[in-house]
Amino acid sequence: MKFHWFAEASYPKLPADFRAKKISSWVDTPKSLHDPHVVGEMCRMFIRLMQQADRDGFDGLAVNEHHQTPFAVTPSPNLLAAALAHTTQRAAILIIGDSLALYNPPTRVAEEMAWLDCLSGGRVIAGFVFGTPMDSVFAYGIPPAELRDRFEEARQLILKSWAEQEPFAFNGKYTKLRYVNLWPKPIQPKFPIWVPGSGSVETWDLCIENDYCYGHLSFSGLHAAKPLVDAWWEYCDMRGADTNPHRMAFTQLICCANTDAEAERLYSDGVKYFYRNRYTNPAYEAPPGYRSSKSVQAIMGHRKIAESKLSAEDRARAASGEMSFWEYDKHGFIIAGTPERVRQRLREMCTDLRIGQLIACLHQGDLPEEVAVENTRLVGQEVIPGLRDLWAEHEDRWTPAATHLPLAKAAE
Amino acid sequence: MQFQTFGAATVRLWRFGQGRPLLYLHGFEGHPGDAPYLRRLAETRLVIAPEHPGFGESDGLAAMHDITDQALHFRRVIRSLGVRRIDVVGHCLGGMFAAELAAISPHLVRRLVLVNSYGLWDDVNPLPDAFSLPPPAFAAAKWAKPEAAPAAPDDPMTRQRNLGSATKFLWPIPDRGLTRRLPFIEAPTLVLHGAEDGLIPPAYGQRLASLIPNAAFQAIEGAAHMPMIEAPEAFDHALGSFLGAEPEFRGR
Numbered sequence: 108m109k110f111h112w113f114a115e116a117s118y119p120k121l122p123a124d125f126r127a128k129k130i131s132s133w134v135d136t137p138k139s140l141h142d143p144h145v146v147g148e149m150c151r152m153f154i155r156l157m158q159q160a161d162r163d164g165f166d167g168l169a170v171n172e173h174h175q176t177p178f179a180v181t182p183s184p185n186l187l188a189a190a191l192a193h194t195t196q197r198a199a200i201l202i203i204g205d206s207l208a209l210y211n212p213p214t215r216v217a218e219e220m221a222w223l224d225c226l227s228g229g230r231v232i233a234g235f236v237f238g239t240p241m242d243s244v245f246a247y248g249i250p251p252a253e254l255r256d257r258f259e260e261a262r263q264l265i266l267k268s269w270a271e272q273e274p275f276a277f278n279g280k281y282t283k284l285r286y287v288n289l290w291p292k293p294i295q296p297k298f299p300i301w302v303p304g305s306g307s308v309e310t311w312d313l314c315i316e317n318d319y320c321y322g323h324l325s326f327s328g329l330h331a332a333k334p335l336v337d338a339w340w341e342y343c344d345m346r347g348a349d350t351n352p353h354r355m356a357f358t359q360l361i362c363c364a365n366t367d368a369e370a371e372r373l374y375s376d377g378v379k380y381f382y383r384n385r386y387t388n389p390a391y392e393a394p395p396g397y398r399s400s401k402s403v404q405a406i407m408g409h410r411k412i413a414e415s416k417l418s419a420e421d422r423a424r425a426a427s428g429e430m431s432f433w434e435y436d437k438h439g440f441i442i443a444g445t446p447e448r449v450r451q452r453l454r455e456m457c458t459d460l461r462i463g464q465l466i467a468c469l470h471q472g473d474l475p476e477e478v479a480v481e482n483t484r485l486v487g488q489e490v491i492p493g494l495r496d497l498w499a500e501h502e503d504r505w506t507p508a509a510t511h512l513p514l515a516k517a518a519e
Numbered sequence: 520m521q522f523q524t525f526g527a528a529t530v531r532l533w534r535f536g537q538g539r540p541l542l543y544l545h546g547f548e549g550h551p552g553d554a555p556y557l558r559r560l561a562e563t564r565l566v567i568a569p570e571h572p573g574f575g576e577s578d579g580l581a582a583m584h585d586i587t588d589q590a591l592h593f594r595r596v597i598r599s600l601g602v603r604r605i606d607v608v609g610h611c612l613g614g615m616f617a618a619e620l621a622a623i624s625p626h627l628v629r630r631l632v633l634v635n636s637y638g639l640w641d642d643v644n645p646l647p648d649a650f651s652l653p654p655p656a657f658a659a660a661k662w663a664k665p666e667a668a669p670a671a672p673d674d675p676m677t678r679q680r681n682l683g684s685a686t687k688f689l690w691p692i693p694d695r696g697l698t699r700r701l702p703f704i705e706a707p708t709l710v711l712h713g714a715e716d717g718l719i720p721p722a723y724g725q726r727l728a729s730l731i732p733n734a735a736f737q738a739i740e741g742a743a744h745m746p747m748i749e750a751p752e753a754f755d756h757a758l759g760s761f762l763g764a765e766p767e768f769r770g771r
Contacts, residue, residue, distance in 0.1 A: 388651070395650060
């Protein structure tokens with residue numbers, strides 16, 4: 108069982124009435140609502156927290172790509188990854204991921220990931236993402252009709268540029284290059300590759316056919332995710348694919364404290380800020396053509412099943428920050444409480460969902476840094492060690508070999 | 520309706536009436552099927568109305584790498600009819616296609632009618648984002664009288680597929696270079712535009728007409744994006760008098 112530290116780098120000082128005014132938190136959020144100095148402080152805080160996570164025993168530090176949103180001010184995950192690659196020793200640099208269709212030419216992704224692999228001593232996990240519709244379609248203007256095609260062409264080019272030893276020409280539909288010849292080449296002979304998705308069958312096929320780790324990166328918790336994750340594993344079975352738990356990643360908000368009451372006191376505001384301020388204009392979330400008809404139908408089916416445990420009304424209350432702290436916990440949006448309780452609930456969830464890579468979100472919304480510091484310490488030192496036995500019998504091929512070394516050895 | 524294969528695309532094709540052939544190219548929301556306005560056109564003409572690749576039950580969008588492939592697809596359609604030249608009427612996205620076809624293959628187009636057509640972009644007067652307008656705002660932009668609008672003919676899944684395919688040519692900006700090619704159009708051209716269109720303001724129609732060498736612009740009052748439905752008499756009259764006229768027509 109592997110544990111990766113993650114946080115959406117949410118802008119922490121949105122006005123209190125941001126949600127009430129139904130301002131979209133993505134694409135066209137007024138720039139007047141943020142102060143770049145605050146962004147600078149926030150970025151330095153996330154770097155400090157991830158440096159601590161590296162020392163506290165986390166297996167990976169996850170960085171992601173989003174555009175034009177206060178929800179996650181990380182337009183280039185590779186920049187944050189560079190800061191971490193240079194200042195951490197052991198943890199994997201989990202880039203989850205670069206939006207392949209948005210880089211022109213896509214060899215940019217191949218170069219930067221290779222460079223980061225050199226800088227980090229072979230610790231990079233290469234994540235390939237389609238990007239949310241808000242990012243790829245609205246902020247970066249890719250026609251939905253071309254998104255998957257562009258992603259696939261970019262993926263082929265990137266893989267070939269890592270593998271090929273001689274310069275080659277690439278005559279694609281979207282990218283044409285006479286000379287592809289990567290400097291530097293990555294340290295790892297073969298990157299572990301992760302692809303997150305939200306239930307599209309085409310993405311499952313991609314992961315199965317290429318032995319990638321599939322990531323279900325939602326923040327809606329166990330009840331909403333269960334039907335989708337179950338369907339993924341059934342699909343793997345049906346296709347005769349490897350059902351090693353380490354090929355599945357899952358995000359989970361965690362709020363750990365010395366007592367349950369203290370957890371509520373420390374985290375309640377941050378959790379509600381996180382959920383409340385994620386409102387996005389619905390039109391930006393589902394542009395025509397982003398998902399195939401086949402996937403739309405499948406996802407609607409999963410949602411129906413999920414509604415037996417989490418009604419549409421509860422889902423809406425959760426999304427507007429109106430649930431009580433312990434309701435969020437009950438439905439799995441968060442896992443909160445003492446290290447003992449968190450450990451026990453994580454064990455149940457990861458066993459139930461067959462998760463081998465947990466992406467633990469240890470900072471939420473406008474949480475104060477000192478609370479996230481304590482969260483990271485408690486989870487790293489008191490929760491993770493008690494869960495190391497889980498899935499230990501399964502080989503983990505989806506994290507870099509360099510990160511499998513014991514901490515003392517890596518620091519040498 | 521029948522399926523017919525043109526190169527890599529197998530598309531649905533509606534055929535009505537008889538007489539001098541007319542090619543009708545539909546808009547970005549989808550093929551109108553057996554629509555009254557096509558039936559009316561077919562009273563005096565042979566109307567050929569193919570569905571675009573990637574729309575409805577028609578495939579082949581993957582073979583359309585760019586707008587040139589799309590225009591050449593229609594050239595195949597015309598060739599299959601065994602006619603030397605044909606009148607072309609295009610609406611909305613179909614108007615953009617029709618203009619491209621007439622610019623790339625001027626010898627094939629006898630007369631051209633562009634109805635509330637995409638294809639241009641004006642920084643000073645930007646188009647609304649038709650793909651993200653909430654349904655009520657979309658209806659208000661599309662119809663002069665939204666309350667009297669007919670129900671959408673397609674099921675939601677088909678509509679999503681159609682609009683998704685349309686993004687190939689309309690997203691993020693519906694400009695694929697048509698401005699540079701409009702001067703190559705030789706066919707006498709009528710640019711019709713519902714005066715109240717909120718999806719494509721009439722100024723876009725006027726600009727189209729000004730860039731095509733032999734074109735006239737005509738606004739249709741009391742109609743928005745769908746003048747053939749909201750102002751059928753004015754629409755039929757404009758089309759009839761233009762397409763029935765002799766080729767010496769000079770718009771300007």
